[in-house]
Amino acid sequence: MTDCILLVGHGSRQHEGNDEIRRFAELLQNRHPEWSLETCFIEFADPLLGEGLDRAAARGRRVTVVPLILNAAGHVKLEIPEQLEAARERHPRHEFRYARHLGACEPILGLLERRLKEAMQALDVPDPRTTGVILLGRGSSDRVANAELSRLARWLYEGHGHELVDIAFTGVTYPRLEAVVQRHHRLGALQQIVLPYYLFTGRLIQRIEGQIERLRGQYPRTAFALGEYLGFEAEVFEALEARIEEAWAGTAMLECDGCPHRAAAAHAHGHHHHHHHG
Secondary structure, eight states, rough: EEEEEEEEEESSHHHHHHHHHOOOOOEEEEOTTTTTEEEEEEESSBBBBBHHHHHHHOOOOOEEEEOOOSSSSEEEEEEEEHHHHHHHHHOOSEEEEEOOOSSSSHHHHHHHHHHHHHHHHHTTSSGGGGGEEEEEEOSOOOOHHHHHHHHHHHHHHSSSSOOEEEEEEEESOOHHHHHHHHHHHHTOOOOEEEEEOSSSSSSHHHHHHHHHHHHHHOOTSSEEEEOOTTTTTTTHHHHOOOOOHHHTOOOOTTTTTTTHHHHHHHHHTTTOOOOOOO
């Protein structure tokens, strides 16, 4: 049976972010020239997910759908499964597998630890006990998705000597970046490191850069360091490759499997979402 991998990016209103997803797919193809690979987007860019599923089905009887997404919120739990069910109806002789999103995992943790080390070096390696660390994510109305950021922050806290490791969000939920910076300042932080938990560039990355500049003006005695977003680092590829292997082995377990919020949402919309992992 022929196989095809469908890489699903979120999509951005900015062309640069979508171009980075396409570039990531090219680099992944270079790492695995034996793979048949297609790329699509959930919104804002073409091809959209439905067309992407049809393209992948045209290239392989077995399609592995891989979300190039960090958190398991509505797109991962509802929208992609809905589109998968529709694709199964259009292609009844095909097998569709659904891989896990990237999420909190060892490769991503390792990359964040490296980003933290780089930021400390940019600040001339200050005392970690007086250096606050803020892991900054997108924010979601899904509490499980937000909790993944908390999990990574706890992992960062372990063994690195930083007494202040917190999370913040750029939208939807709280706390926001400014509030956490203010809290760290009151607690005596002399330096602040902000680590964006984003895969690629986009409007929110530009917004974060602007926020850091304003914070430097508000706290002139505090040294700020802004880490790079995750991007094209080897750890991201390793995490994605592990998710693909899980899907092929039939061991992928989604955050939403058994989730009462997903079940309630499905009932409210009159849909039944069944995940098939292989």
